[in-house]
Amino acid sequence: MKFPFNQRRNHFEQKIQLMQMQVSVGVLFFIYANKWILTILLIRNCIVSDTECHLFPSYKQIQKDF
Numbered sequence: 001m002k003f004p005f006n007q008r009r010n011h012f013e014q015k016i017q018l019m020q021m022q023v024s025v026g027v028l029f030f031i032y033a034n035k036w037i038l039t040i041l042l043i044r045n046c047i048v049s050d051t052e053c054h055l056f057p058s059y060k061q062i063q064k065d066f
Helices: 002-049 058-066
Strands: none
Touching: none
């Protein structure tokens, strides 16, 4: 009678491990995506404000080329 319960518990533990893995991957992806979103927003702010942007010194050079 004990064996099915143990099997079920092992299955449950595997599910928890899988969920933890998915969460950690999700967090890493979220951090990575946030970096890109912030970079894009900063570039857009530089273009919109049209002021000297310290983070992107090459922006003025790009503007001259166009």
